[in-house]
Amino acid sequence: MDEAELTHLLRNDRYPRSATYSARRAVDAAMGPNPLWQAEALTSLMSLRPGQRVLDLGCGTALSSIFLAREFGVEVWATDLWIQPDENLRRITEAGLDDRVHPIHAEAHALPYADNFFDAAISIGAYHYFGTDDLYLGYLTRLLKPGAHLAISQPGPVEDYESFPPAHLTPYWKWDFCAWHSPQWWHHHWTKTGLVTVEVADQLAHGWQDWLQWNDACDRYRGAPDQEEAQMLRADEGRTLGLTRVIATRNPA
Ligand SMILES: C[S@@+](CC[C@H](N)C(=O)[O-])C[C@H]1O[C@@H](n2cnc3c(N)ncnc32)[C@H](O)[C@@H]1O
Numbered sequence: 001m002d003e004a005e006l007t008h009l010l011r012n013d014r015y016p017r018s019a020t021y022s023a024r025r026a027v028d029a030a031m032g033p034n035p036l037w038q039a040e041a042l043t044s045l046m047s048l049r050p051g052q053r054v055l056d057l058g059c060g061t062a063l064s065s066i067f068l069a070r071e072f073g074v075e076v077w078a079t080d081l082w083i084q085p086d087e088n089l090r091r092i093t094e095a096g097l098d099d100r101v102h103p104i105h106a107e108a109h110a111l112p113y114a115d116n117f118f119d120a121a122i123s124i125g126a127y128h129y130f131g132t133d134d135l136y137l138g139y140l141t142r143l144l145k146p147g148a149h150l151a152i153s154q155p156g157p158v159e160d161y162e163s164f165p166p167a168h169l170t171p172y173w174k175w176d177f178c179a180w181h182s183p184q185w186w187h188h189h190w191t192k193t194g195l196v197t198v199e200v201a202d203q204l205a206h207g208w209q210d211w212l213q214w215n216d217a218c219d220r221y222r223g224a225p226d227q228e229e230a231q232m233l234r235a236d237e238g239r240t241l242g243l244t245r246v247i248a249t250r251n252p253a
Pocket of ligand 1: 030033034057079106107108109123125
């Protein structure tokens with residue numbers, strides 16, 4: 001498949017900023033639902049200004065970090081555990097952003113940053129790996145200035161059900177999907193700490209369709225159409241699964 005065909009498969013009018021990025025580079029670096037689209041959905045509700053310091057936590061291949069620096073002129077600490085910083089530095093340098101995006105290898109509980117350092121933090125497809133612990137928000141918010149935004153997006157159900165998974169998803173279910181939670185769950189999880197004020201807790205409009213469109217394009221590009229995750233999303237048709245977005249601001253101490 002050539003790049004023009006891939007670009008066509010990924011055409012999505014909801015994300016005009018993301019459309020200016022190479023589809024091939026994005027798919028080659030894919031680790032989950034499209035991080036560019038999710039970054040665009042998060043930042044559409046945030047106010048980022050040039051020069052601000054932004055933490056991209058669990059940035060993976062740093063696509064969202066590049067997006068933040070290029071679209072908003074912010075300085076980004078592209079922080080990840082599984083992806084080595086030299087790999088991300090190559091990608092960042094290719095994008096001409098090595099003066100503004102800093103690749104950092106760190107575990108989410110041992111972040112090498114000063115208290116009150118960041119003006120904002122985002123986490124795409126990653127926060128559920130470490131942030132479901134009741135005490136994690138208290139650790140992370142120390143690194144944010146009062147009033148700073150914390151914005152996350154990842155897969156999640158429409159609501160947290162008593163009995164899970166629903167029958168139609170049983171063939172596809174993996175045990176660690178237990179960390180996927182609804183907007184209401186995250187709203188409660190964060191609000192009960194008193195550390196942040198949740199401004200938005202919702203599912204991305206058309207999130208499951210975006211997720212499926214992305215997976216279909218990735219699967220076809222790799223010559224292996226209709227992989228299991230795409231089958232699951234098609235079977236579900238958004239009844240249960242989507243992309244959960246939560247945006248909060250750090251309260252004054
Ligand atoms: C599914 S990938 C998503 C990556 C990227 N944000 C994206 O959307 O393409 C999840 C990322 O979370 C990161 N991650 C998981 N557990 C982590 C931890 N304990 N500390 C730091 N990063 C972690 C992994 O390194 C991985 O890159």
